[in-house]
Amino acid sequence: MRTAREVYLDNYAASPLLPEARDAMLPFLGESFGNPSSLHGRGDAAREAVEEARSRVAALIGAAPEEIIFTCNGTEANNLAVKGITAGSRRKGRHIMVSAVEHFSVLHAARSLEKQGYELELVPVDEYGRIDLGALRSLMRDDTILVSVMLANGEVGTIQPVAEAACIAAERGVPFHTDAAAAAAHLPIDVESLGVQALTLSSDLLYGPQGVGALWVRRGLRVIPLLDGGVQEGGRRGGTENVAGIVGMGVAAELARERMTERSAHLRGLRDALIAGLPARVDHVHLTGHPVERLPWNASFVVEFIEGEGMLLLLDQQGVAVSSGSACTSRALKGSHVLTAMGVPPERAQGSILFSFGPQNTLQDVDYVLEVFPPIVERLRQMSPLYAKFLKERG
Amino acid sequence: MAQYSDVVMDHFTNPRNVGEIEDADGVGEVGNPVCGDMMTFYIKVDEEGRLAEVKYKTFGCGAAIAVSSMVSEMAKGKTIEEALKITRDGVAEELGGLPANKMHCSNLGADALHKAIEDYLEKKGKE
Numbered sequence: 001m002r003t004a005r006e007v008y009l010d011n012y013a014a015s016p017l018l019p020e021a022r023d024a025m026l027p028f029l030g031e032s033f034g035n036p037s038s039l040h041g042r043g044d045a046a047r048e049a050v051e052e053a054r055s056r057v058a059a060l061i062g063a064a065p066e067e068i069i070f071t072c073n074g075t076e077a078n079n080l081a082v083k084g085i086t087a088g089s090r091r092k093g094r095h096i097m098v099s100a101v102e103h104f105s106v107l108h109a110a111r112s113l114e115k116q117g118y119e120l121e122l123v124p125v126d127e128y129g130r131i132d133l134g135a136l137r138s139l140m141r142d143d144t145i146l147v148s149v150m151l152a153n154g155e156v157g158t159i160q161p162v163a164e165a166a167c168i169a170a171e172r173g174v175p176f177h178t179d180a181a182a183a184a185a186h187l188p189i190d191v192e193s194l195g196v197q198a199l200t201l202s203s204d205l206l207y208g209p210q211g212v213g214a215l216w217v218r219r220g221l222r223v224i225p226l227l228d229g230g231v232q233e234g235g236r237r238g239g240t241e242n243v244a245g246i247v248g249m250g251v252a253a254e255l256a257r258e259r260m261t262e263r264s265a266h267l268r269g270l271r272d273a274l275i276a277g278l279p280a281r282v283d284h285v286h287l288t289g290h291p292v293e294r295l296p297w298n299a300s301f302v303v304e305f306i307e308g309e310g311m312l313l314l315l316d317q318q319g320v321a322v323s324s325g326s327a328c329t330s331r332a333l334k335g336s337h338v339l340t341a342m343g344v345p346p347e348r349a350q351g352s353i354l355f356s357f358g359p360q361n362t363l364q365d366v367d368y369v370l371e372v373f374p375p376i377v378e379r380l381r382q383m384s385p386l387y388a389k390f391l392k393e394r395g
Numbered sequence: 396m397a398q399y400s401d402v403v404m405d406h407f408t409n410p411r412n413v414g415e416i417e418d419a420d421g422v423g424e425v426g427n428p429v430c431g432d433m434m435t436f437y438i439k440v441d442e443e444g445r446l447a448e449v450k451y452k453t454f455g456c457g458a459a460i461a462v463s464s465m466v467s468e469m470a471k472g473k474t475i476e477e478a479l480k481i482t483r484d485g486v487a488e489e490l491g492g493l494p495a496n497k498m499h500c501s502n503l504g505a506d507a508l509h510k511a512i513e514d515y516l517e518k519k520g521k522e
Contacts, residue, residue: 309456328456347428
């Protein structure tokens with residue numbers, strides 16, 4: 001359906017590819033088709049391109065290039081971290097810890113290990129989604145072999161105290177992995193000062209192409225490959241590289257470093273305009289996640305008395321693309337595990353809505369949302385038996 | 396949204412008969428907001444035993460709202476016996492199909508209508 005205006009606010013799901021990244025990729029989808037493992041000239045060109053991208057990605061997080069393993073997305077990098085590090089340390093113990101608000105690619109990887117006989121402990125979070133450092137410390141055991149806590153949560157925007165958490169793990173010599181996919185384009189990262197042993201990146205969340213990711217693993221930490229094959233990626237990930245994708249990710253990583261300050265300031269402006277504007281126009285709307293320790297692009301809310309999919313569909317009819325963590329919008333029909341872990345009551349979590357901004361968005365986009373969204377909420381509330389009950393009880 | 400048929404989107408976008416009936420002859424509530432969907436149906440029955448008015452309020456996804464709207468349309472003007480024959484599958488069929496994962500949780504309209512009719516019959520029995 002054509003609408004007066006199109007406002008894309010689902011950048012956490014996908015965002016426009018940086019033209020610079022696309023331009024850098026194009027030769028590798030055309031004449032530069034070499035395989036980086038080949039020993040001839042075409043192979044050399046492809047290999048050099050991959051290694052240049054590796055250096056760029058490493059530079060974004062203050063790492064050494066040879067510590068970067070390219071994967072086919074953030075999900076694979078998280079799986080490789082959780083399963084690969086665990087497998088590499090299985091003689092030391094069987095206990096693993098991940099936060100309760102991790103991305104499914106960490107959480108479900110950990111659940112899969114649990115089925116294989118590992119013991120899994122979920123680190124609880126507070127109402128803002130921040131992990132409980134005291135619980136992390138007290139739940140850690142002599143046989144803990146991995147702790148994984150994300151740098152920031154994409155669904156509610158909360159930034160985790162990862163340096164503090166990594167310090168607690170380091171006291172016991174336990175490897176610490178952090179999923180930095182949602183944060184890496186917006187928060188300066190230095191793996192040395194962060195004190196972590198492994199870190200996940202995703203190209204699309206750096207505004208690079210989809211289908212590429214990377215896992216940084218500190219030199220000396222053993223990781224058993226998920227994919228056995230050739231000796232690509234230092235023998236830690238078999239399979240011919242996605243050269244064009246990797247090149248695109250490299251450019252995106254470099255631009256993330258160059259543009260971080262300016263980009264974050266822009267996104268923060270949009271985010272804060274919506275966070276201030278929406279509750280001023282609609283009552284019973286609550287910000288989810290931490291009010292201050294928050295990703296610059298994330299404005300997530302729960303809207304009481306109504307359900308997320310209805311909001312999403314009606315916004316779509318107005319040209320506004322968003323997402324929701326409600327049970328009805330998930331294919332599995334399960335409510336958001338993040339909101340649940342934060343103690344949001346299930347019926348309120350059904351009203352979840354996430355506006356994720358990207359560099360292409362403007363303040364006019366926020367104004368448009370503030371214009372079209374309140375009547376949508378009102379319309380759905382007029383249909384809602386929960387709202388009717390609320391009004392009756394209020395009298 | 397491609398997962399829904401045009402009929403579902405039409406009923407979701409322009410739901411028919413939304414509202415409450417103050418002096419309803421029967422009220423039926425099914426589902427709960429914890430699971431995701433909740434519907435309350437209100438009916439008014441005329442002297443000939445026909446559903447003169449059918450209204451509802453729905454908390455839930457696009458499918459849940461469309462189902463409520465369709466059930467209200469299907470039930471209006473029908474006799475109690477006819478209305479009791481409205482089934483979940485029949486509603487889904489009239490809507491041009493529902494996504495498989497929505498067949499169970501969102502397709503509660505017929506149940507809510509039947510509950511409202513039971514409520515009416517019970518009240519009538521007591522008179």
